[in-house]
Structure formats: structure tokens, C-alpha cells
Amino acid sequence: MNVAVKAVKHAAPGPYLGFSLQQVRLCYHLLTCPSGAQVSLELLDDVAVHYSNGAVTLEQTKSALKQNPLSDWAADLWKALANWLDSAASGAIDPKKSQFRIYVSPFHTGSWAEALNNCNSNADVKGLTDAIASSFKKKKPTACATYIQRFLSATDEERAAIAKRLIIVSEDDPIESLRALIKTTVVAELVDALCHSAIGMAKEWADELIRKGKAAKIDGDKFKANFIAFVQRNNLPGLLTSLSSKPEEEQVAAILVKRPTFIRQLEIIDASEGDRVRAISDFLRASSDKSRWAEAGLVWEGSFSDFDDSLVRRHGLISGEIDDLFSFEEGAFRGRQIYRRCAQLQIPIDTRSVPEHFVHGSFNALADVREVGWHPDYKSLLGPAEE
Numbered sequence: 001m002n003v004a005v006k007a008v009k010h011a012a013p014g015p016y017l018g019f020s021l022q023q024v025r026l027c028y029h030l031l032t033c034p035s036g037a038q039v040s041l042e043l044l045d046d047v048a049v050h051y052s053n054g055a056v057t058l059e060q061t062k063s064a065l066k067q068n069p070l071s072d073w074a075a076d077l078w079k080a081l082a083n084w085l086d087s088a089a090s091g092a093i094d095p096k097k098s099q100f101r102i103y104v105s106p107f108h109t110g111s112w113a114e115a116l117n118n119c120n121s122n123a124d125v126k127g128l129t130d131a132i133a134s135s136f137k138k139k140k141p142t143a144c145a146t147y148i149q150r151f152l153s154a155t156d157e158e159r160a161a162i163a164k165r166l167i168i169v170s171e172d173d174p175i176e177s178l179r180a181l182i183k184t185t186v187v188a189e190l191v192d193a194l195c196h197s198a199i200g201m202a203k204e205w206a207d208e209l210i211r212k213g214k215a216a217k218i219d220g221d222k223f224k225a226n227f228i229a230f231v232q233r234n235n236l237p238g239l240l241t242s243l244s245s246k247p248e249e250e251q252v253a254a255i256l257v258k259r260p261t262f263i264r265q266l267e268i269i270d271a272s273e274g275d276r277v278r279a280i281s282d283f284l285r286a287s288s289d290k291s292r293w294a295e296a297g298l299v300w301e302g303s304f305s306d307f308d309d310s311l312v313r314r315h316g317l318i319s320g321e322i323d324d325l326f327s328f329e330e331g332a333f334r335g336r337q338i339y340r341r342c343a344q345l346q347i348p349i350d351t352r353s354v355p356e357h358f359v360h361g362s363f364n365a366l367a368d369v370r371e372v373g374w375h376p377d378y379k380s381l382l383g384p385a386e387e
Contacts, residue, residue, distance in 0.1 A: 019196075019200070020063075021061045021062075021103075021105060022041060022042070022046050022047060022061050023041075023199055023202060023203045024178070024199055025046070025047045025059060025103060026199075026203075026206065027178065027198050027199040028174070028177055029059075030202055031181055033220040034051065034220075035221055036052030037049055037050060037051050037220045038217050038218060038219055038220060039217070039218050040216055040217040040218070041206045041218075042216065043216060045059055045060060046059055046060050047059045050217065054097055055097045055098065055099070056098050057099040059103055060076075060080040060102045060103070061104075062102065062103065062104045062105075064104050064108050064170075065106065068108040068110065069102075070109055070113040070170065071108070071110045071113075072110050072113075073143065073148075074144065075143045077102070077110070077112070077113060077144070078144040078148050078150075078151060079144070079147045081150075081166075082150040084100055085151065085154050085159075085162060088162070089158070095158075095162060095165065096161065099165050100162055100167070101166070101168070101169060102166070102168045103170075103174075104169070105170065105171055105173070105174045106170075106173075107170045107172045112128075112132065113168050115128050116128065116166055117167065117168040119160075119163040119164055119166070120164060121164070122160045124164075125160045125163045126156060126160075128163070129151075129156075129159060132152070178195045178199075179191050179195060182195060185231065186231065189297040189298070190296055190298070193295070193298075194230075194231060196292070197230065201223070201226070201245070202218070202223065203245065204246060205218050207248075239352060239353050240289075240293060240358075242355040242358070243288070243289055243292040243296070244284075244285040244288035244289045245285075246285070247281055247285070251284070252280045255284075256276060261367065261368045261369070261370065261382065261385075262365070263279065263280070265368075265373060265374055265375070265378060265382070266279060266339070268374075268375050268382070269332045269375050270332045271336065275339075278360075279360070279361075279364045282358075282360040283364040283368070284361070285355075285357050285358070286357060286360070286361025286362050286365060287361065289358055290304060290362075299350065304349070306349075307347070307349050307362065308371070310347055311342075311347065311366060311372070312371055312372060314347065318338055318341045318342060319376075322334050322338050322341075323376070331375045331376045331377055332375060334375075334376060335373075335374035335375040335376070335378070336374070342360075342363050343360045343363065345359050346359065
């Protein structure tokens with residue numbers, strides 16, 4: 001039995017915490033699917049839930065910031081139905097073992113969409129089909145004509161197999177469903193940060209599978225176990241857990257080409273390309289964590305200044321020690337020794353342990369503004385700072 005089109009209006013539509021709507025829905029299904037289920041991205045559909053008994057839920061996601069994909073003659077609405085009819089006809093899916101869902105955000109509706117959503121019997125589908133056919137002859141819409149004709153040309157059985165199993169969900173804020181799952185277990189300040197981390201984790205897992213040439217099909221039980229462990233770590237009073245995702249390879253490569261100051265600092269000590277790639281990744285993650293910890297109220301912003309001061313002091317002590325031990329070595333060699341020792345430090349913020357990448361990334365942030373340097377003559381070798 002279908003459920004009513006629902007409107008959930010909690011927040012203005014926006015960029016879904018920086019992720020695509022498909023990625024948000026992938027995460028939601030991973031956290032809510034039953035034991036033994038898997039969730040895929042762009043395999044059978046935009047998102048699909050694969051149940052242990054062989055059944056599937058196929059979901060089309062529609063970001064509706066500029067148009068209404070549920071209006072009576074919307075191409076998006078009828079294309080989804082036509083695609084499902086084609087998939088059933090080809091044997092790619094078994095409609096008797098499938099549930100079909102169109103998910104739209106922000107909230108929209110339409111009379112045909114609601115009528116389709118409310119079809120619970122063959123008679124309902126037949127009556128609606130007759131009404132659509134009659135209206136279609138009068139309106140003759142062009143954008144969706146091919147898709148509606150596919151719907152109308154299907155057999156009664158084919159149409160009923162889709163329409164009786166169709167659910168249309170439309171809500172303003174797709175993140176709210178995730179918030180509802182998380183907010184009962186953590187302080188309010190952490191909710192959005194954990195939502196962001198959960199979506200980022202789902203995206204990373206899917207991207208990793210795609211990079212390996214595999215289908216982006218993720219085990220729900222494994223994902224939930226990993227996320228629960230992540231939440232528990234965030235609730236430990238003595239630990240600050242990273243809320244950032246690993247940057248994309250393309251993003252790292254673009255920064256490597258631009259050669260910001262902290263990369264030039266590594267170049268003049270002949271650091272390897274691997275060191276430079278790791279520096280960029282950790283620099284980006286540390287910057288993201290700093291912002292998210294502050295936004296979530298996990299760290300007082302003044303504590304970051306104290307942390308940076310501590311890093312500068314440690315850098316000075318290590319530099320002095322390296323000068324004493326290796327005064328006979330060239331500057332690039334001494335710079336690499338300083339850099340590696342600094343990168344290995346574990347320094348807390350307000351007595352709370354931080355992830356390894358945060359210390360390393362923060363050192364590179366200081367190197368970017370020339371507060372610290374690796375080569376003994378880094379200031380002269382870098383030349384005047386750009387205004």
C-alpha cells in the first residue's frame with residue numbers, strides 16, 4: 001500500500017551540507033536499511049536498497065531547486081515511470097519484487113503525482129490511466145510526450161505493477177531525516193557535524209568501490225557498525241575525532257599545480273611528491289576540522305591560537321636540536337629532518353587528543369603563512385611574500 005505524499009518543512013532548501021542529494025539519500029538508506037541489506041549508488045537506479053530476500057527498492061532522486069519534477073506534465077516524473085517500465089520489460093528488474101520511490105527535495109507536489117502515489121488497486125490504475133490519456137490528448141505536452149506515450153502504451157498489468165508499488169516522498173530538508181536518527185544520542189551541537197561525517201563516509205565508501213572498478217554497493221550492517229563506532233569516539237571526553245572527509249584526488253592535484261607557499265616550502269627541502277600530496281590532504285582536513293569543531297562548539301576558537309603557539313615553540317626546539325646535531329649537513333637535509341619530526345608530534349588541544357593529520361596539517365598551515373619553515377634559509381629562498 002502506498003503512503004501519502006509528505007511535506008516536511010524544517011529548513012530552507014540548500015546544498016545539503018555540501019553533498020549531492022543522491023549522496024544524502026545513500027547515507028540515509030545505509031543507516032535505516034534492515035539487517036542483511038545493501039545499498040547501491042547509480043547501479044539499478046539513482047539509489048537502490050537490495051534486501052536479503054532478493055527484493056529491491058529503486059529510488060529516483062530529484063533536486064527541485066529550480067523546477068517542480070512532480071508537476072502534471074513534468075518530464076522527470078514520466079521519465080522515471082518509463083525507465084521502470086523499460087527495465088521491467090527487459091528483465092533487468094522484477095516489479096513483483098520491487099518497490100519504486102521518487103524522492104523530491106525541496107517540497108513539491110502535483111495532482112497526477114498524488115494520484116499515482118495513491119493507486120492501490122488495478123481499478124485505481126485503470127481509472128487514472130484513462131484520465132491521463134484523455135487529458136494528454138487535449139494538452140499535447142511536448143517535453144514529456146515520449147515518456148507519457150510509453151506509460152500509456154504499456155499493458156494494464158505492466159502499469160499496475162509499477163503504480164501500485166510507487167511511493168512519492170517530497171520534503172524540504174533531506175538532512176532532517178538524518179538528524180532525527182542522530183539527535184537522540186548526542187548533544188545538539190554535534191548533530192549537523194555528525195550528519196556531514198555520515199554522508200561523507202557513505203560517499204567515500206562508494207567512491208572507493210568505483211575507483212576499484214566495482215559496483216558502488218555498500219553493506220548496510222558494516223556501514224552502521226562503523227558509524228556507531230565513530231559516534232562513540234566523538235562522545236569520548238578526551239578525544240577530538242575528525243569530522244572531515246579525505247579530499248578528492250582531483251582537488252589535491254589542483255592544489256599541487258598551484259604550488260602554494262607550504263608546498264614551495266617542501267620543494268626547497270626536496271621533499272618527495274608523496275610528502276607533498278599528504279601535506280595537501282592533511283592541510284585541507286585540518287582546516288575543515290578546525291571550522292567544524294568551532295561551529296559545533298567542541299573547541300573554543302581561542303584554543304586554536306594557543307595550539308598554534310605550541311606548534312611554533314615545538315618547531316623552534318626541534319630546529320635548534322637539528323642544527324646542533326647536523327650543522328655539517330646541507331640545509332635541505334636539515335629541513336627534511338625538522339619537517340619529519342614535527343609531522344610525528346602528538347599535541348593535544350585543551351588536553352584532548354587530536355587526529356594525526358590535524359597536527360601535520362596545522363604545521364603546514366603555519367608554513368603557508370611563514371610562521372614556521374623547514375629549510376634554515378626558507379625566508380630568503382621563498383622570496384618576498386605576495387601582498
